[in-house]
Amino acid sequence: xxxxxxxxxxxxxxxxxxxxxxxxxxxxxxxxxxxxxxxxxxxxxxxxxxxxxxxxxxxxxxxxxxxxxxxxxxxxxxxxxxxxxxxxxxxxxxxxxxxxxxxxxxxxxxxxxxxxxxxxxxxxxxxxxxxxxxxxxxxxxxxxxxxxxxxxxxxxxxxxxxxxxxxxxxxxxxxxxxxxxxxxxxxxxxxxxxxxxxxxxxxxxxxxxxxxxxxxxxxxxxxxxxxxxxxxxxxxxxxxxxxxxxxxxxxxxxxxxxxxxxxxxxxxxxxxxxxxxxxxxxxxxxxxxxxxxxxxxxxxxxxxxxxxxxxxxxxxxxxxxxxxxxxxxxxxxxxxxxxxxxxxxxxxxxxxxxxxxxxxxxxxxxxxxxxxxxxxxxxxxxxxxxxxxxxxxxxxxxxxxxxxxxxxxxxxxxxxxxxxxxxxxxxxxxxxxxxxxxxxxxxxxxxxxxxxxxxxxxxxxxxxxxxxxxxxxxxxxxxxxxxxxxxxxxxxxxxxxxxxxxxxxxxxxxxxxxxxxxxxxxxxxxxxxxxxxxxxxxxxxxxxxxxxxxxxxxxxxxxxxxxxxxxxxxxxxxxxxxxxxxxxxxxxxxxxxxxxxxxxxxxxxxxxxxxxxxxxxxxxxxxxxxxxxxxxxxxxxxxxxxxxxxxxxxxxxxxxxxxxxxxxxxxxxxxxxxxxxxxxxxxxxxxxxxxxxxxxxxxxxxxxxxxxxxxxxxxxxxxxxxxxxxxxxxxxxxxxxxxxxxxxxxxxxxxxxxxxxxxxxxxxxxxxxxxxxxxxxxxxxxxxxxxxx
Numbered sequence: 001x002x003x004x005x006x007x008x009x010x011x012x013x014x015x016x017x018x019x020x021x022x023x024x025x026x027x028x029x030x031x032x033x034x035x036x037x038x039x040x041x042x043x044x045x046x047x048x049x050x051x052x053x054x055x056x057x058x059x060x061x062x063x064x065x066x067x068x069x070x071x072x073x074x075x076x077x078x079x080x081x082x083x084x085x086x087x088x089x090x091x092x093x094x095x096x097x098x099x100x101x102x103x104x105x106x107x108x109x110x111x112x113x114x115x116x117x118x119x120x121x122x123x124x125x126x127x128x129x130x131x132x133x134x135x136x137x138x139x140x141x142x143x144x145x146x147x148x149x150x151x152x153x154x155x156x157x158x159x160x161x162x163x164x165x166x167x168x169x170x171x172x173x174x175x176x177x178x179x180x181x182x183x184x185x186x187x188x189x190x191x192x193x194x195x196x197x198x199x200x201x202x203x204x205x206x207x208x209x210x211x212x213x214x215x216x217x218x219x220x221x222x223x224x225x226x227x228x229x230x231x232x233x234x235x236x237x238x239x240x241x242x243x244x245x246x247x248x249x250x251x252x253x254x255x256x257x258x259x260x261x262x263x264x265x266x267x268x269x270x271x272x273x274x275x276x277x278x279x280x281x282x283x284x285x286x287x288x289x290x291x292x293x294x295x296x297x298x299x300x301x302x303x304x305x306x307x308x309x310x311x312x313x314x315x316x317x318x319x320x321x322x323x324x325x326x327x328x329x330x331x332x333x334x335x336x337x338x339x340x341x342x343x344x345x346x347x348x349x350x351x352x353x354x355x356x357x358x359x360x361x362x363x364x365x366x367x368x369x370x371x372x373x374x375x376x377x378x379x380x381x382x383x384x385x386x387x388x389x390x391x392x393x394x395x396x397x398x399x400x401x402x403x404x405x406x407x408x409x410x411x412x413x414x415x416x417x418x419x420x421x422x423x424x425x426x427x428x429x430x431x432x433x434x435x436x437x438x439x440x441x442x443x444x445x446x447x448x449x450x451x452x453x454x455x456x457x458x459x460x461x462x463x464x465x466x467x468x469x470x471x472x473x474x475x476x477x478x479x480x481x482x483x484x485x486x487x488x489x490x491x492x493x494x495x496x497x498x499x500x501x502x503x504x505x506x507x508x509x510x511x512x513x514x515x516x517x518x519x520x521x522x523x524x525x526x527x528x529x530x531x532x533x534x535x536x537x538x539x540x541x542x543x544x545x546x547x548x549x550x551x552x553x554x555x556x557x558x559x560x561x562x563x564x565x566x567x568x569x570x571x572x573x574x575x576x577x578x579x580x581x582x583x584x585x586x587x588x589x590x591x592x593x594x595x596x597x598x599x600x601x602x603x604x605x606x607x608x609x610x611x612x613x614x615x616x617x618x619x620x621x622x623x624x625x626x627x628x629x630x631x632x633x634x635x636x637x638x639x640x641x642x643x644x645x646x647x648x649x650x651x652x653x654x655x656x657x658x659x660x661x662x663x664x665x666x667x668x669x670x671x672x673x674x675x676x677x678x679x680x681x682x683x684x685x686x687x688x689x690x691x692x693x694x695x696x697x698x699x700x701x702x703x704x705x706x707x708x709x710x711x712x713x714x715x716x717x718x719x720x721x722x723x724x725x726x727x728x729x730x731x732x733x734x735x736x737x738x739x740x741x742x743x744x745x746x747x748x749x750x751x752x753x754x755x756x757x758x759x760x761x762x763x764x765x766x767x768x769x770x771x772x773x774x775x776x777x778x779x780x781x782x783x784x785x786x787x788x789x
Contacts (some may be wrong), residue, residue: 001097002230005250007243009379010235011414013170013209013334016360018334019300020173020293025181026292027304030077034308035345036062039488041137042144043069048100049257053685054081057111059284062100065132071145072135079104090330090344092430102308113282113568116229119192127196127279132719134278134287135348140164140175140268141241143349146275150196150266159201159263163272165191166208166239169332172352173659174289177213177302179207182273183221189272190227192279203227205269206244208234214356235684237412241266243381255408270351285534290346292318294355296325305346311353312342320355326363329354333361334413337615365771368421373618376415380566382408386415387423393428397435430445514695535599542592556581557766641691648684655680743779750775 039045046063056075057061079102079708087099114131116122132147151156164188167175179186186205196202205222209231218229231248232238240252244266251262259266270288276284286307291298298319304532305314311328327472329336329345333350376386385404392400406429408483415425659673750772 002228002248003250004230004232004245005234005562007246008380009381010237010416011379012234013236013417014553015234016293017039017173017176017210019295020171020178020291020302023299023301024302024304025177025289027177028309028314030104030106030108030306031313032311033310034076034079034104035080035087035343036076036100036102036308037087037345037347038063038073038098038100038308039145040073040091040347040349041071042142043067043071043148045071045098045222045364046070046582048098049085050084050100052081052084055079056081056102056274056722057109058246059111059286061133061135061284065145069145069148071137071147072133074135074286075099075102075282076111076308077102077104078107088341088344090339090347090350094340094452096380099310103197115281115283116279119279122196124196127192131275132708134274134276134284134491136252136271136278137348138169139270139288139348140239140273140351141349143347144265146249146271147179149265151195152265157263158197158199158260158265160265161190161197161199161203162205162244162248162264162266163193163269164239164241164244164266165205165211165214165269166244167211167351168234168236168239169334169336170236171293171354172291172295174209174291174302174351178213178270178273179211180217183217185273185276186218186269187221187225187227189274189276190222190593191225191267193265193267194227194273195271199265204230204248204388206230206232206248208232209240210234226291237381237410237414240410240412240733242410247740255405285348288346288348288350290314290350291352293352293579294353295357295360296321296355296446305350307347310343310345311339314346314353315342315355318355324357326358326361327356329356335411335418340562343489365422367423368561370421370423373418373719374418375418378406379418381412381414382410384409386429390423390425393432396432396435398432398439403435406436409433419553428507430612445546501550522581535595538595539592539599542588542595546585546588546592549581549588552586553578553581562767622696637694638691644687645684645691647689652677652684653682690779733786736782740779740782740786743775743782747772747779 032142039046047066048063055242055325056079058075058077059074061072061558062075067073081100085099085101088094088098088099089097089099114716119127128147128150128789130146137143138146147284148634154381165175165179167173190203190205203226205218205220205227207229215229215231230248235388237243238247241259245264246252248266253262255260256499266729274285278285287304288307289302291302292314297315298321300318303314306536328342330350331337333354336352336354370386370387370390380386386677389401389404392404409429411426411430413426419425435579513624556578557576560578603619655673655677662669662673677745750768754765754768754772757768
């Protein structure tokens with residue numbers, strides 16, 4: 001006789017298993033709709049590989065595993081994918097998660113599938129991969145993916161393979177009925193597991209002595225296989241993995257360790273049956289045995305249920321009386337949890353639906369003060385100190401809880417069962433575990449955020465150091481150049497000036513790029529002086545200044561928001577910049593308003609047309625042609641050119657004085673002053689030549705009139721008029737459509753920038769997201785205006 005070890009503590013609650021064993025396993029049938037959560041196991045949820053509206057066949061993979069600790073999901077029957085969305089799932093908190101919803105067609109059409117005739121010819125890796133692709137997870141507990149458990153390391157030899165047939169929880173008989181009716185499949189699955197694991201000592205199936213018919217069936221099926229059926233006294237919770245290992249082998253799995261650490265692999269008998277079906281017939285895990293019991297059910301029995309079947313469907317088949325049910329439980333009365341919604345589906349770990357009456361499971365009386373009797377410690381199968389853990393949990397002393405091995409608690413509920421004060425001890429432990437896990441996750445996130453912040457700070461400091469080094473290098477070079485110029489003889493100084501003039505000529509001879517052209521235009525405006533600026537030109541200049549100031553203000557506000565969010569030391573500086581930019585913007589707006597008000601009486605067109613783009617283009621074209629002399633009288637042009645000559649002569653004299661002073665003081669900017677003198681002299685020569693040519697051609701107007709017909713300025717005027725007429729003829733709806741198109745283009749570009757910023761981990765991602773949200777609000781407003789129009 002094999003020696004049986006005992007475990008510490010344990011209890012003997014009423015079993016109530018006979019109700020659901022009066023009838024054999026019944027096929028539950030095909031409901032109208034199946035709801036398949038993507039997370040039916042411990043680990044990463046599966047990822048959908050089907051689309052809404054797609055037809056699928058029975059056994060077809062509809063979601064693939066994501067990561068090593070994960071399992072795929074298969075279609076339990078044929079039908080059409082109705083939705084991939086969040087639905088309520090079986091969970092103590094009543095949470096929702098992503099699910100694939102299938103509208104069944106009742107045809108139950110299989111995909112092409114086949115098994116392996118001789119599994120012994122396959123390697124361990126091939127068999128484990130087939131089990132992984134079949135989506136098999138532990139069917140007796142938390143749903144750990146079977147393939148992960150079977151991927152044992154060669155450097156850790158396994159001595160014992162254990163199949164768990166204990167099923168110690170009251171009311172549940174799914175494993176018992178499986179042993180009675182399908183013992184041969186259990187043994188066949190054990191043979192496959194033994195081939196994969198290759199235990200060098202023994203293969204055991206542990207069963208409590210309250211299942212005599214199942215034990216007899218297993219022993220008969222196991223004859224001649226070398227698989228030993230071990231029977232031991234009934235005690236709750238002997239079905240726990242670590243407790244069963246201790247009962248059968250006397251070995252104790254260390255705290256925080258795995259059974260493989262002591263040379264043992266443990267699987268449930270339901271999992272063994274699923275592995276047999278996957279290897280022998282190529283069937284994935286798409287159904288399981290589920291007990292529906294409790295006095296609120298008119299017909300308690302075990303069903304073979306398709307995964308995804310709503311609980312309400314099973315209750316309807318069992319004659320459920322909602323009025324007499326005190327609460328609906330998924331699982332057993334000790335470790336199960338209350339269901340808030342009967343629309344939740346059956347999943348891979350759903351072994352029981354319990355519908356008790358008030359007489360069966362009366363509501364617990366109110367909790368009273370702990371009397372420190374120590375009965376909880378005597379009942380604990382893990383030899384913990386539940387009383388101490390209760391006080392630490394209430395005080396949220398998480399560190400002490402961890403020191404008292406909180407995570408070794410299997411949440412069996414034995415401590416709550418024996419507590420004379422009716423304290424729901426196990427609920428405190430569950431809540432504390434969740435709080436500790438959340439605190440650990442928050443700590444990891446904080447560490448990552450700190451690393452990103454420190455990396456960004458280091459990068460900014462490095463960039464600032466590089467800029468400072470470049471500035472210092474430029475300053476040193478300038479000082480060295482100035483010192484060399486100061487110590488050079490007079491002849492050398494003249495050579496320096498001559499070299500500066502030559503460089504200026506060389507730059508002038510180079511093709512002008514857009515930037516140089518812009519600089520030249522700005523210089524021309526400055527040279528012309530404010531007295532030569534027309535009202536239209538002033539309006540345009542102020543409008544450009546206004547637009548530029550608005551852009552600078554937006555950029556400054558973005559920098560300020562980012563600095564405030566990161567609590568940067570530069571936040572005050574950014575705030576000052578925003579204030580100054582707002583002041584400049586207000587000043588420009590005021591100047592523009594005063595200028596427009598001063599010009600209003602002189603305008604003949606109706607109010608509101610002064611900012612017309614077409615009119616502005618016409619005005620600019622006229623101004624250009626006026627500059628060319630097309631609409632200017634001969635006398636006016638003569639006067640204007642004479643004034644320009646006088647002004648330029650004054651500026652030339654001032655520039656020559658600055659150059660002479662710089663040469664006397666050995667200023668490092670001598671070259672720049674020499675370039676200014678040269679440019680002013682060139683402009684003076686050009687103006688004098690234009691004046692002489694004008695005076696020589698007075699009275700010759702015929703050629704000018706002929707040129708007017710081909711004048712490009714006139715063509716620009718015509719185009720501007722056409723544009724204004726087109727805009728005037730455009731309907732309000734067309735204008736809104738034009739705005740919509742512009743907004744859609746801006747939104748598309750903003751989304752690209754936001755995705756790039758997020759991918760690069762840029763700190764401006766949140767600012768870009770806010771800007772995108774504002775654009776989308778504007779788009780929605782424009783769409784609403786269009787629909788109303």
